[in-house]
Amino acid sequence: xxxPAFRRLYLLVIVLHLVSDVALSPFYPQLFERLFGVTDMSxxxxxxxxxxxxxxxxMPLWGVVARRFSxxxxxxxxxxxxxxxxxxxxxxxxxxxxTTLSAVQVAVTMSFALAYPAFVGSGTDRMRDVMAHTxxxxxxxxxxxxxxxxxxxxxxxxxxxxxxxxLYVVLFAVCRRHLPRGSGGPAVRDEPAPRTxxxxxSGAASADHADxxxxxxxxxxxxxxxxxxxxxxxTRPALLLPLVAVCAAVLxxxxxxxxxxxxxxxxxxxxxxxxxxxxxxxxxxxxTVLAVLPLAARVHAVxxxxxxxxxxxxxxxGLLTQFLAPGLALLVLGRVVFGAGLGLGHVALDLRVFAxxxxxxxxxxxxxxxxxxxxxxxxxxxxxLATAGLGLPLAVGAGLFAVxxxxxxxxxxxxxxxxxxxxxxxxxxxxxxxxxxxETDPAPVPAREPRSRNREEEDQHVH
Numbered sequence: 027x028x029x030p031a032f033r034r035l036y037l038l039v040i041v042l043h044l045v046s047d048v049a050l051s052p053f054y055p056q057l058f059e060r061l062f063g064v065t066d067m068s069x070x071x072x073x074x075x076x077x078x079x080x081x082x083x084x085m086p087l088w089g090v091v092a093r094r095f096s097x098x099x100x101x102x103x104x105x106x107x108x109x110x111x112x113x114x115x116x117x118x119x120x121x122x123x124x125t126t127l128s129a130v131q132v133a134v135t136m137s138f139a140l141a142y143p144a145f146v147g148s149g150t151d152r153m154r155d156v157m158a159h160t161x162x163x164x165x166x167x168x169x170x171x172x173x174x175x176x177x178x179x180x181x182x183x184x185x186x187x188x189x190x191x192x193l194y195v196v197l198f199a200v201c202r203r204h205l206p207r208g209s210g211g212p213a214v215r216d217e218p219a220p221r222t223x224x225x226x227x228s229g230a231a232s233a234d235h236a237d238x239x240x241x242x243x244x245x246x247x248x249x250x251x252x253x254x255x256x257x258x259x260x261t262r263p264a265l266l267l268p269l270v271a272v273c274a275a276v277l278x279x280x281x282x283x284x285x286x287x288x289x290x291x292x293x294x295x296x297x298x299x300x301x302x303x304x305x306x307x308x309x310x311x312x313x314t315v316l317a318v319l320p321l322a323a324r325v326h327a328v329x330x331x332x333x334x335x336x337x338x339x340x341x342x343x344g345l346l347t348q349f350l351a352p353g354l355a356l357l358v359l360g361r362v363v364f365g366a367g368l369g370l371g372h373v374a375l376d377l378r379v380f381a382x383x384x385x386x387x388x389x390x391x392x393x394x395x396x397x398x399x400x401x402x403x404x405x406x407x408x409x410x411l412a413t414a415g416l417g418l419p420l421a422v423g424a425g426l427f428a429v430x431x432x433x434x435x436x437x438x439x440x441x442x443x444x445x446x447x448x449x450x451x452x453x454x455x456x457x458x459x460x461x462x463x464x465e466t467d468p469a470p471v472p473a474r475e476p477r478s479r480n481r482e483e484e485d486q487h488v489h
């Protein structure tokens with residue numbers, strides 16, 4: 027199977043993970059009422075919390091599993107089990123059974139989150155891959171919501187839920203046919219693509235080791251040897267700080283992004299805006315993200331590591347404008363500015379995540395766990411703030427983005443430097459950028475003997 031076709035399978039897994047997570051999320055109250063006669067609004071909150079806590083617990087466990095099994099094996103087993111669970115959920119006789127089975131399915135499908143680093147690690151253009159994922163997240167969210175609305179429009183939503191099992195079955199059959207079992211992925215290339223100065227400045231070049239075969243990168247793998255396992259960056263105390271720092275940045279950015287969502291439409295309506303216009307304003311930042319993404323590579327080439335703090339500052343300005351907006355015009359402007367900051371910041375932050383984790387499963391699982399944790403923190407924070415004032419979530423979100431921007435600027439340069447050759451496998455650069463520094467290539471590492479490299483490729487696992 028060709029490398030592009032192999033990578034497309036991982037994209038399909040990412041899309042399926044997004045659809046299963048988003049499709050019915052706007053319709054849970056109506057779904058529970060139609061299926062089980064449950065009208066208590068707390069039932070929706072309980073369901074969401076159970077699923078999110080399950081995701082928070084499951085993600086690091088999948089990171090551990092990824093050390094022992096190839097991404098292909100994890101994907102195949104996950105798809106097979108998810109198909110069965112989807113049918114069981116469709117036939118669930120009660121709300122309690124529906125919630126329990128959904129939590130189990132969330133635990134299983136969190137394994138699909140590892141397809142993202144596998145997709146990025148299998149390519150040579152990191153900027154392109156991160157932008158492709160960002161497009162998928164934003165377009166896929168809208169598409170999944172339309173699919174959920176279609177399911178709810180059926181005379182019996184159970185049939186629509188059961189039909190979703192076919193998606194898992196079809197993708198399982200395709201992956202079983204084409205994904206190589208017993209290895210991390212196909213040997214896309216024997217030697218890494220050369221890094222150019224343009225690639226470095228644009229953030230498009232891969233941050234993998236110069237001597238690392240791309241087949242291992244396909245699943246974020248460093249190789250199956252004991253030597254490779256002993257040099258994982260997240261196991262070295264001196265190199266753990268960048269991973270902790272990028273996790274903190276993800277927690278702050280995700281919390282700031284999510285805290286403004288639950289009560290925005292109420293805030294807009296409280297200012298005299300029509301509910302339909304408020305709903306359109308709610309989607310405006312996401313549409314702005316899609317509009318600015320084509321510019322992300324060029325902006326990153328100009329700003330380099332300074333893009334992330336600048337994007338956070340722009341997002342903060344957009345939220346502050348919405349908080350202070352006296353009318354519809356400034357509110358629209360604030361939403362657009364906020365969306366621009368989100369789009370560019372998403373790309374910059376993901377590039378930093380993969381620079382630190384080197385697209386390896388366990389380290390990425392730590393970051394993803396923190397990201398899921400933000401979904402638990404933000405609703406509580408938003409509710410507490412909104413009870414004091416509907417505009418306060420916007421103000422606090424602006425404050426979080428502003429503080430994060432200042433911390434990213436003030437971060438010492440030493441943390442942004444590449445690790446020395448004495449620590450192979452270490453994370454590259456810092457989790458947070460300094461606007462005065464630029465991306466640097468890792469120090470050259472002597473090439474391994476071809477026979478030794480081939481032995482490692484045969485025993486690859488996701489790391």
